Amino acid sequence: MSNDELKKAILDILVTDAKRSVDDIAAMLQQPKKKIKELIEKMEQDKTILTYKAVINRAKFDSDRTTCLIEVQCSPQRGVGFDAIAERIYKFPEVRSLYLMSGGCDLMLLIEGETMRDVAFFVAEKLATLDHVKSTTTHFLLKRYKEDGFILTGQTNPSRLAITP
Amino acid sequence: MKDFRAELIKTIPPSGIRAFFDLVIGMKDVVSLGVGEPDFVTPWHICESAIFSIEKGMTSYTSNLGLLELRHAIADYLLRMFSVKYDPKQELIITVGASEAMDIAFRAVLNPGDEVIILEPSYVAYAPLVTLAGGVPVNISLIHGDELVVDFEKIESKITNKTKAIFINYPNNPTGKSFRKDELVRFALLAEKHDLLVVSDEIYGELTYDYDHICFSSLPGMKERTILISGFSKAFAMTGWRIGYAAAPHDVIEAMMKIHQYAMLCAPISGQIAAIAALERGNKDVKAMKKEYKRRRNIIVEGFNKLNLYCANPEGAFYVFPSIKRLPFSSEEFCIKLLNEEKVAVVPGTAFGSTGEGFIRCAYAASIENIKEALRRIKDFLQRHDAL
Numbered sequence: 001m002s003n004d005e006l007k008k009a010i011l012d013i014l015v016t017d018a019k020r021s022v023d024d025i026a027a028m029l030q031q032p033k034k035k036i037k038e039l040i041e042k043m044e045q046d047k048t049i050l051t052y053k054a055v056i057n058r059a060k061f062d063s064d065r066t067t068c069l070i071e072v073q074c075s076p077q078r079g080v081g082f083d084a085i086a087e088r089i090y091k092f093p094e095v096r097s098l099y100l101m102s103g104g105c106d107l108m109l110l111i112e113g114e115t116m117r118d119v120a121f122f123v124a125e126k127l128a129t130l131d132h133v134k135s136t137t138t139h140f141l142l143k144r145y146k147e148d149g150f151i152l153t154g155q156t157n158p159s160r161l162a163i164t165p
Numbered sequence: 166m167k168d169f170r171a172e173l174i175k176t177i178p179p180s181g182i183r184a185f186f187d188l189v190i191g192m193k194d195v196v197s198l199g200v201g202e203p204d205f206v207t208p209w210h211i212c213e214s215a216i217f218s219i220e221k222g223m224t225s226y227t228s229n230l231g232l233l234e235l236r237h238a239i240a241d242y243l244l245r246m247f248s249v250k251y252d253p254k255q256e257l258i259i260t261v262g263a264s265e266a267m268d269i270a271f272r273a274v275l276n277p278g279d280e281v282i283i284l285e286p287s288y289v290a291y292a293p294l295v296t297l298a299g300g301v302p303v304n305i306s307l308i309h310g311d312e313l314v315v316d317f318e319k320i321e322s323k324i325t326n327k328t329k330a331i332f333i334n335y336p337n338n339p340t341g342k343s344f345r346k347d348e349l350v351r352f353a354l355l356a357e358k359h360d361l362l363v364v365s366d367e368i369y370g371e372l373t374y375d376y377d378h379i380c381f382s383s384l385p386g387m388k389e390r391t392i393l394i395s396g397f398s399k400a401f402a403m404t405g406w407r408i409g410y411a412a413a414p415h416d417v418i419e420a421m422m423k424i425h426q427y428a429m430l431c432a433p434i435s436g437q438i439a440a441i442a443a444l445e446r447g448n449k450d451v452k453a454m455k456k457e458y459k460r461r462r463n464i465i466v467e468g469f470n471k472l473n474l475y476c477a478n479p480e481g482a483f484y485v486f487p488s489i490k491r492l493p494f495s496s497e498e499f500c501i502k503l504l505n506e507e508k509v510a511v512v513p514g515t516a517f518g519s520t521g522e523g524f525i526r527c528a529y530a531a532s533i534e535n536i537k538e539a540l541r542r543i544k545d546f547l548q549r550h551d552a553l
């Protein structure tokens with residue numbers, strides 16, 4: 001396996017389970033531990049791996065935390081397209097993700113706030129008032145069914161016989 | 166009242182797996198490496214096609230041989246994957262799992278007293294099915310010390326004028342061993358020299374991890390004397406749908422069909438529709454599951470060898486067959502003690518023939534967490550018995 005292939009294989013494991021140890025990954029890919037460790041460190045340094053975090057089921061604890069998706073239509077600017085406006089927007093910490101889109105809107109934002117009021121404030125006071133922002137459509141998230149590949153709603157693993165031929 | 170059971174049935178011993186299953190059932194917190202089926206559920210797009218077909222009212226019988234569309238899809242698949250060409254109208258039959266395909270294959274070809282060579286350790290059904298079909302299973306052990314080796318001279322020495330067929334299964338349940346080209350060629354030479362039929366159970370054919378599977382009937386001159394048996398249970402994680410198939414020369418398929426049409430009529434239609442979806446768009450699912458199995462295999466093989474329980478690196482399927490010969494227990498004792506003391510379920514090698522004594526079968530169709538937990542518990546077990 002080339003280093004690039006190996007890096008891809010390591011990432012493939014880490015994106016589904018960031019806690020997988022170097023020892024495990026080395027065994028899974030039949031590679032020396034030292035090499036796996038080095039490659040992971042390299043990818044941390046060059047920011048291929050940005051961070052390690054948990055995917056959680058927020059329904060398991062009380063939280064007022066509010067999430068919404070916001071479609072933004074804006075006018076691109078000469079020379080910089082949407083990049084300048086995007087930069088203005090993504091610097092707000094409320095903005096968890098920001099994407100340039102094709103189709104009905106130009107930018108799509110994923111916003112998280114501690115409460116609904118925080119989000120409303122952000123949209124009304126900060127986002128809608130920016131130069132070049134023509135319109136915004138805010139969609140509040142009501143229920144999470146699936147998060148990052150994990151089904152969250154009451155699906156249990158079907159049981160299997162403990163011994164079969 | 167008299168004993169109504171047939172004499173033949175009484176000669177067939179109960180499955181060793183069944184006996185062990187009865188021990189496990191009802192026990193709590195068991196970590197099981199005893200399951201011979203994928204731990205994945207059938208990919209959703211496959212389920213969804215079957216659900217849609219039921220909604221459309223497709224709930225009828227199909228032709229005895231199975232839906233022609235499915236036979237076409239299988240023929241295309243076999244050609245694409247393994248470079249063997251079968252005529253979907255003449256040379257394929259859809260069965261209720263590979264299990265039924267094996268049953269009707271033996272019944273279609275064996276005369277009373279015909280011998281079938283079976284390489285042991287082997288999947289539990291072969292010898293009983295041969296017996297039930299009136300044949301005589303001739304078991305040949307592949308075990309040499311801790312290794313699995315095919316001794317072709319030994320096989321040849323067991324061939325008599327009664328020998329009708331040789332049965333091979335690769336990648337293998339319970340050992341995970343597969344055959345390379347040179348070994349397959351030697352089977353082909355034997356078959357040719359002694360004019361034998363080869364029944365080849367290749368249900369794990371997609372699940373090889375280090376090299377590509379070679380279909381036995383793709384060897385020169387072998388298609389005419391091979392019954393290829395396969396199905397959807399393993400690679401596509403579709404055990405409960407009960408769809409398998411046999412590919413063979415037309416006259417053999419016709420003979421098998423005679424039994425199938427009366428005993429089974431046809432395989433379930435929803436399963437057949439799901440199988441079509443599996444062949445049309447299931448390749449990426451197989452690839453993803455295979456990738457995962459390979460990683461688990463690597464973990465479990467390293468794990469057993471670290472525990473000093475010699476474990477060959479199996480080329481396919483989802484089983485390892487480590488040796489426990491250095492412990493003072495029989496396979497069965499080992500498995501029962503391990504179950505009672507550590508709540509880890511593995512299957513004694515002897516469930517797959519007496520030659521499996523000294524081995525256990527562990528399936529890695531289990532999550533990496535479960536595999537690691539089982540290995541931890543086995544380590545504790547070995548420590549307690551001063552075997553580490």
Ligand SMILES: Cc1ncc(COP(=O)(O)O)c(C=O)c1O
Nearest residue numbers: 165262263264288338396398409
């Ligand atoms: C080698 C082998 N052949 C056949 C089968 C049965 O397959 P099916 O579900 O298609 O009847 C199994 C199941 O464990 C198996 O391991």
